[in-house]
Amino acid sequence: MAVGSAAIQRQRPAPPRRGGRRRVLREMRKQWSAYLFLSPVLLLFAVFTFFSVGYAFYLSFHQWNILEPQKPFVGLDNYARLLEDERFRQAILNTVYYTAASVPLTIGFGLLVALLLNNQIRARGLFRALFYLPVVTPLVIASIIWKWVYNGDFGLLNYYLIKLNIIQEPLLWLADKNLAMPAVILTSVWKSVGFAMVVYLAGLQGIPEDYYDAAKIDGANGFRRLRDITIPLLSSTTLFLVVISVLGSFQVFTQIFVMTNGGPLGRTRTIVWYIYQTAFKNFDMGYAAAMAYALFALMFGFTLLQMRFLRREVEY
Template sequence: MATAEPLARTETDVAPGRGRRRWSRPRLRSEGPRTNRRSLPARVWKERSAYVFLLPGVLIFSVFTLAALIFAVYLTFHRWSIIEPDKPFVGLQNYRDMMHDKQFTGSVLNTIYFSGASVPISMAIGLLLALLVNLPLRFRGVFRTAFYLPVVTPFVVSAILWKWLYNGDYGLFNYYLLKAHIIDGPLLWLSDKNLAMPAVILMSVWAGTGFSMVVYLAGLQAIPEELYESARLDGAGALQRLRYITIPMLRPTTLFLVVMGVISSLQVFTQIFVMTSGGPVNRTTTMVYYMYLWAFKYFDMGYASTLAFALFFMLLVFTAFQLRFARQGFEA
C-alpha cells in the first residue's frame, strides 16, 4: 500500500507578511515488509559465536550417535563377526533369522513379564510412599532421603547386595524365613526357574520405587489445596478425596512414570547380568541380555544390531500406544 509523505515545505518565510508559503508535491513510497537480502553465509558469520558454542555438541552427537546409528543399520545387512576377517553381505537374512529364533521370542516374553510386573508395582508403592511422606510428619525429610537412597545407589552394588541376600546357604532371606517357620528348607532363589524372575523383579522394585515416590510427591505438591478444602466442606472422606481429586490430578504424572518405566524396564540388563546371567534355562534372559550374548559371546555384531533395532521398534510402538491411550483419556 502506497502512502503519501507529509507535504515538504520549501525555503519560504512562514511568518505573515514575509512571503508566500509554497508546498512541494507529495512523494509516494512503499511501506511493504522489509526483506532480508543478506545471504546465508553472511547470516551465519553474523551469528558465528552461537555456532561455535553449538559445535562441540553437534560433533559429539554426530560421531557417537548419528554415525553409530548409521553404521548399526549397515551391520544388520552383514554377517559381521569381530574375530573373522570375512564379513559377507547377507541382505535381510539377519531379520529372517530373528523372526524364527525361539530364544529371541523367549527373551521378548521374559522382558514383557519383567516390565508388566515391575512397573505397576513400583508405581503403586511409590504413590503410597509419596502420600505418606507428604503428610506433616516429624522427620519426614529423613524418610524421603531413606526411600530415595536406593535410586542413587549404583545398580551393580545393589545387584551384588541382593545376590547375597538371596544366597541359598547364608542369605538373610532364607535365614529369617526358616526362623519364622515359613519354609521348611532353604530356597534357591536365583537357581529356581520359578523364583529367579520374581526375585529379580523384587530387587528392581526396591531400586526403582524411590524415583516414583519423588515424582509423585512433586505431583501431589502441585495440586491446589483449595480442592481438598472444598471436598472436606462437602463431606468427602479421605478415600473419596484420593479417588476424585488426587488420582485424576496425578494423571499426567502417572503417564510420565508409565512411559519412563516401560522404556527403562524393556532395557533391563545390569541385574540380570550380575544376579542370574540369564539363567536358569534362559528364564531370565531379557532382550538386552540376549543382545549382549550375540555381541560379546558369539561375536556376531550383525545379528546383535538386528536385535537392537527390534528393541527400538518395540519401544517406539509401546511409547506411541501409551501416548495415544493417554491422549484419549485426557480428551474423555
C-alpha cells in the same frame, strides 16, 4: 539509550522472509559464535548417535563378525533369523514379564509412599532419605547385596521367611526357574521405588489445597478425595513415570548379569542380555544389530501406544 536499543534490534532480527537467502547468510555470519558454541555437542551427536544409528542399520544387513575379514551382505537374513530364533522369542517374553511386573509395582508403591509422606509427619526428611537410599546405590552393588540376601544357604530372606513360618525349607531363589525372575524384579523395585516417590511428591506439591477444602465441604471422604482429585491430577506425573520406567525396564541388563547371568534355563535372559551375548561373546555383530533394531521398534511402538492410551486418561 536510543543507540543501545537499536543495537538490540539488530541482534534480534525478524525471521527472514522467503527469498532472503543472502540475508540468511549474512545473519549466519553475524551469529557465527552460536554455531561455534553448538559445534562440540553437534559433532559428538553426529558421530556417536546419528552416524552410529545408520551404521547399525548397515551392520544389520551383513554377516558381520569383528574377527572375520569377510563381512558379506546378507540382505534381510538377520531379520528373518530373529523370527525363528527360539532364544530371542524367550528373551522378549522374559523382558515383557519383567516390565509388566516391575513397572506397576514400582509406581504403585512409589505413590503409596509419597501419599504417606505427604501428611504432616515428623522425620519426613529422614523417611524420604531412607526410601531414596537404594536409588543412589550403584546398581551393581544393589545386585551384589541382593544376591547375598537371596543366598540359598545363608541368605537373609530364607532365614526370615522360615522364621515367620511362610516357608519350611530354604529356597534357592536365583537358581529356581520360577523364582529367579521374581527375585530380580523385587530387587529392581527396591532400587527404584524412591525415584517414583520423589517424582510423585513433587507432583503432589503442585495440587492446590483449595481442591481438597472444596471437596471436604462437599462431604467427600478421604478415599473419594484420593480417587477423584489426587489420582486424576497426578495423571501426567504417572504418564511420565510409566514411560520412563517401561523404557528403562526394556533395557534391563546389569541385575541379570550380576545375579543370574541369564539362568536358570534361560529364564532370566532378557533382550539386552541376549544382544550383549551375541555381539560381544559370539561376535555376531550383524545379527546383534538386527536385534537392537527390533528392540528399538518395540520400544518405539510401546511409547506411541502408551502416549495414546494414557493421554485419554489425562483428559478426564
